[in-house]
Every structure is written in C-alpha cells, then in structure tokens.
Amino acid sequence: MAVTKAYADGMLRYGVIGVGTHGESHLQCVAAAANARLAAVADLSAERAAVMSEKYGPCQVFVDYRELLAQDDVDAVSIVLPDHLHRQVCEDAFAAGKHVLVEKPLATTVADAEAIVAAQRAAGKTLMVNWSNRWMHSFAQTKAALDAGELGNPLYCYARLNNTLFVPTKMLAWAANTRLPFWLICHRYDIARWYFRSEAKRVNAVCRSVKLKSMGIDTPDFYQATVEFANGCVGNFESCWIMPESMPALVDSKFELVCSDGYVNIDAALPDFVIATHAKQLNRGTLQGDVMGEPVGFVNQAIKHFINCVLLGQEPLITGHDGLMITRALAAMVESAEKGEPVNL
Ligand SMILES: NC(=O)c1ccc[n+]([C@@H]2O[C@H](COP(=O)([O-])OP(=O)(O)OC[C@H]3O[C@@H](n4cnc5c(N)ncnc54)[C@H](O)[C@@H]3O)[C@@H](O)[C@H]2O)c1
Incomplete structure (x- = not known):
C-alpha cells in the first residue's frame, strides 16, 4: 500500500470523540488496525473516557473535545456523538485540519448537513459518513x-x-x-x-x-x-x-x-x-463482534476503509455529498x- 507522504510511517494517528455504545466499536476497530494508532479519546463523561482509554489505549483523555482537536498528534477523528450534535464538532474538526469519519446520519437538518460539507470543502480534508451497512x-x-x-x-x-x-x-x-x-x-x-x-x-x-x-x-x-x-x-x-x-x-x-x-x-x-x-x-x-480477539464484520470493514482512504489520499465510498x-x-x-x-x- 503506497501511503501519501504525510503518513510516511504508514500509521494514522486517531482520535475518537464520543465513546458511548457505538464509540466503543470505533475504539475496538482502531485499536486493532495495523495502520492506525489510538492517540486520544474525548467524552463529556470523564469516567467513561478513562475506562475506554484504559481498555483500548493507553491514550490521552479529554472531556472537552476541542482540546483533543488541538493535539498535533491526531490526524483523523471519528465523531460518534448523538445524531443532533454532529455539526459543531465536524466544523471544529475541519477547522483544526483533521480528517473526519462521522457517524450516520450526517446531520438531522439540511442546514447542518450543508454546513458540514462546506467546512470539509474549505479544509480540503477527507469526510466519510459511516453508513457501514454497505459493508454487510x-x-x-x-x-x-x-x-x-x-x-x-x-x-x-x-x-x-x-x-x-x-x-x-x-x-x-x-x-x-x-x-x-x-x-x-x-x-x-x-x-x-x-x-x-x-x-x-x-x-x-x-x-x-x-x-x-x-x-x-x-x-x-x-x-x-x-x-x-x-x-x-x-x-x-x-x-x-x-x-x-x-x-x-x-x-x-x-x-x-x-x-x-x-x-x-x-x-x-x-x-x-x-x-x-x-x-x-x-x-x-x-x-460484527470478534473472532479470537480480532474485530470482524461490517463496522470494522467500514472503519478500515476510512483509515485506508486517508492514508492513500483516496475519496471514501460514502462522501459528504452522499450525506447531504x-x-x-x-x-x-x-x-x-x-x-x-x-x-x-
Ligand atoms: N453505523 C451504525 O451502525 C451505528 C450504530 C449505532 C449508533 N450509530 C450512531 O453513532 C452515534 C452515537 O450513538 P451511540 O449509540 O454511541 O450514542 P451514546 O449515547 O451511547 O454515546 C454518545 C456519547 O457521546 C458523549 N457526548 C455527548 N455530547 C458530547 C460532547 N459535546 N462532547 C463529548 N462527548 C459527548 C456522551 O457522553 C456519550 O458517551 C449516533 O449518531 C448514532 O446514530 C451508528
């Protein structure tokens, strides 16, 4: 796999924002990926974030996601927040120069979806919306x-x-x-x-x-x-x-x-x-789930696809335009x- 120069060591440094039920699935897949390293997690629940860091890290832990986005050693983030809270965090992530895998739905209003796509275009970073069922x-x-x-x-x-x-x-x-x-x-x-x-x-x-x-x-x-x-x-x-x-x-x-x-x-x-x-x-x-400790199934494949697309500089299968x-x-x-x-x- 020929990765872009930006990732000469072939490793994507990864943050997960929102580590509730589905955020844990992202953590499990990122932690197991051969070409990604979990650098940080953020969640309003400091306790939950600390437990997840211990289970899938070690990694940095933040309550304020903006502190995670300020870290230079984070290239890409998963945004796994409640449906109605995607816009502001996506906009902030692109403003901080991160690539974004945002959970479905892209947003719960057309105005929010348009704003996220505009922020991604201005930043020139990768955006994938995680309609992972395509990988079933x-x-x-x-x-x-x-x-x-x-x-x-x-x-x-x-x-x-x-x-x-x-x-x-x-x-x-x-x-x-x-x-x-x-x-x-x-x-x-x-x-x-x-x-x-x-x-x-x-x-x-x-x-x-x-x-x-x-x-x-x-x-x-x-x-x-x-x-x-x-x-x-x-x-x-x-x-x-x-x-x-x-x-x-x-x-x-x-x-x-x-x-x-x-x-x-x-x-x-x-x-x-x-x-x-x-x-x-x-x-x-x-x-989904794991076999002999390795995550398997459609969620894992979707997240692997995003990681590979960022490393290779390729457009993901599901874009911001699709999300909009x-x-x-x-x-x-x-x-x-x-x-x-x-x-x-
Ligand atoms: N692709 C799929 O198959 C799939 C499956 C389940 C959920 N999802 C999506 O994933 C997203 C999250 O769903 P969930 O079930 O994990 O929800 P959840 O409620 O279990 O987790 C959300 C987490 O976000 C945290 N949070 C809320 N506001 C925050 C903020 N401002 N900063 C930091 N952390 C904050 C909460 O503390 C919580 O831990 C939703 O958009 C949902 O639709 C997708």
Missing part, C-alpha cells in the same frame, strides 16, 4: 450483482429496519432529539439510493406517536415512507422502535429488491447460528409526516 456481505454482493447487470434494472425496494423498545427507553438518553428517519431508515435509504443511482424526487411519509408518548418520550413510534426517485425507482421504507424487548434480537430487518431481471431478499439481522443457554442467546452472528443528499430525503420524510402531505424535492 449481503448488501455489498447485491450491489456487485447490480453493477454487473445480472439483475437488470432496479425497480423498487421494500426496506424495514426496527428496534426493540430497549433502544429509545434504555439505550439512548437522547431518543427524543432524533427521529427514526435519521436513526434507522437512513441505513436502508443509503442502500436504496446506492442501488438506484438516483435522488429522491417526491417523498410521502406518515408517523404516529402512541407508545413512546405514553412513556414521556417525545418522538414518534414509527414512520412509513414512500420515496419516488428521479429515475422512476420507488423505495418503501418503514421503521419502528417499539418492538417488545423479548424479541430474539434488538434489530429486525428485511430488505427486498425487485428488478427487471431479478429479485433480492435479505434478512440482514438474522444470525446464522445459535448459542443458547437457559437464560439467553449468546450468539451475535457473523456481522440523504439528509435532504430524510428531512423530507419528517416534514411530510408532520404536514400530512407529500414533499417534492
């Missing part, structure tokens, strides 16, 4: 089959991505600050747009607030959205996060793609093996559901 073998192989012309032209998709009630009530302290199009639908919208090679033209969505509202959490229980793309493709997307906690898995997922000469059916969340005790199932499937176009469609879903009428883009 099922979605990646479908893309390869489409690109090879084996399925004909894509016509429409049905995509469902659900969570159990555990997620908005116990896992996320900030569920009321996001909406399902940004938290879940965005994963499948990214896949559909990648397959369709087109942008949303007309978005018609509905949502309802019953269960979470009754629990004092101000965000809808479910969204259903129909998106017409400029080239005629149609995507149907639905997500809820009120499935019973007794479901076999936290995630329920289904993706169907109908093409002029083919059909694809993906149950992405189903593990392909079972390890059961009397108390619970222990298997995490082959999509996807944010436009997601924001239109929220707007359409609020207004009760379709939104034209």
Whole structure:
C-alpha cells in the first residue's frame, strides 16, 4: 500500500470523540488496525473516557473535545456523538485540519448537513459518513450483482429496519432529539439510493406517536415512507422502535429488491447460528463482534476503509455529498409526516 507522504510511517494517528455504545466499536476497530494508532479519546463523561482509554489505549483523555482537536498528534477523528450534535464538532474538526469519519446520519437538518460539507470543502480534508451497512456481505454482493447487470434494472425496494423498545427507553438518553428517519431508515435509504443511482424526487411519509408518548418520550413510534426517485425507482421504507424487548434480537430487518431481471431478499439481522443457554442467546452472528480477539464484520470493514482512504489520499465510498443528499430525503420524510402531505424535492 503506497501511503501519501504525510503518513510516511504508514500509521494514522486517531482520535475518537464520543465513546458511548457505538464509540466503543470505533475504539475496538482502531485499536486493532495495523495502520492506525489510538492517540486520544474525548467524552463529556470523564469516567467513561478513562475506562475506554484504559481498555483500548493507553491514550490521552479529554472531556472537552476541542482540546483533543488541538493535539498535533491526531490526524483523523471519528465523531460518534448523538445524531443532533454532529455539526459543531465536524466544523471544529475541519477547522483544526483533521480528517473526519462521522457517524450516520450526517446531520438531522439540511442546514447542518450543508454546513458540514462546506467546512470539509474549505479544509480540503477527507469526510466519510459511516453508513457501514454497505459493508454487510449481503448488501455489498447485491450491489456487485447490480453493477454487473445480472439483475437488470432496479425497480423498487421494500426496506424495514426496527428496534426493540430497549433502544429509545434504555439505550439512548437522547431518543427524543432524533427521529427514526435519521436513526434507522437512513441505513436502508443509503442502500436504496446506492442501488438506484438516483435522488429522491417526491417523498410521502406518515408517523404516529402512541407508545413512546405514553412513556414521556417525545418522538414518534414509527414512520412509513414512500420515496419516488428521479429515475422512476420507488423505495418503501418503514421503521419502528417499539418492538417488545423479548424479541430474539434488538434489530429486525428485511430488505427486498425487485428488478427487471431479478429479485433480492435479505434478512440482514438474522444470525446464522445459535448459542443458547437457559437464560439467553449468546450468539451475535457473523456481522460484527470478534473472532479470537480480532474485530470482524461490517463496522470494522467500514472503519478500515476510512483509515485506508486517508492514508492513500483516496475519496471514501460514502462522501459528504452522499450525506447531504440523504439528509435532504430524510428531512423530507419528517416534514411530510408532520404536514400530512407529500414533499417534492
Ligand atoms: N453505523 C451504525 O451502525 C451505528 C450504530 C449505532 C449508533 N450509530 C450512531 O453513532 C452515534 C452515537 O450513538 P451511540 O449509540 O454511541 O450514542 P451514546 O449515547 O451511547 O454515546 C454518545 C456519547 O457521546 C458523549 N457526548 C455527548 N455530547 C458530547 C460532547 N459535546 N462532547 C463529548 N462527548 C459527548 C456522551 O457522553 C456519550 O458517551 C449516533 O449518531 C448514532 O446514530 C451508528
């Protein structure tokens, strides 16, 4: 691998901002990467940051992310903060000359997404939005089959991505600050747009607030959205996060793609093996986790892709432009559901 001169020793010096549930996945992958070194972590919770530094470091620990960004020995950062908090930290990271891997969604408003892309262009640094599901073998192989012309032209998709009630009530302290199009639908919208090679033209969505509202959490229980793309493709997307906690898995997922000469059916969340005790199932499937201590799966591959792109000076598979176009469609879903009428883009 011929790295750019800036990284003559072939190592990317890495910081992670936000080391909550998913921030730990980033730490695990960076710590295991042969061509990256974890230099620093930052989190508002000093205790959590210290625990993560001890587990995946040693590395510097900050409560104020701006202090991390001021470090000369940090080349790139993962920003793994709540959905609605990405803009300011991305802008500050680019102003400090860092490359950025920002978690999905890029932002929760079009104005925020535009500001992040403008900051990246002004800085000339790498920006990747981590729609890591593209690295699931099922979605990646479908893309390869489409690109090879084996399925004909894509016509429409049905995509469902659900969570159990555990997620908005116990896992996320900030569920009321996001909406399902940004938290879940965005994963499948990214896949559909990648397959369709087109942008949303007309978005018609509905949502309802019953269960979470009754629990004092101000965000809808479910969204259903129909998106017409400029080239005629149609995507149907639905997500809820009120499935019973007794479901076999936290995630329920289904993706169907109908093409002029083919059909694809993906149950992405189903593990392909079972390890059961009397108390619970222990298997995490082959999509993520670790094998013999080494991180494996789509999250690891996505983060490796970002590290390699920065070192090689290459554009990542998912750019700021992708993030902005996807944010436009997601924001239109929220707007359409609020207004009760379709939104034209
Ligand atoms: N790609 C994926 O598959 C995937 C999976 C899960 C989450 N995510 C995304 O990752 C992001 C984080 O989600 P999560 O589940 O880890 O959330 P989380 O609540 O578990 O973690 C967020 C962390 O950010 C910290 N934080 C908040 N404000 C901060 C600030 N100003 N400075 C420093 N630290 C701050 C919190 O203390 C917390 O530790 C979200 O955007 C989410 O959508 C992506």
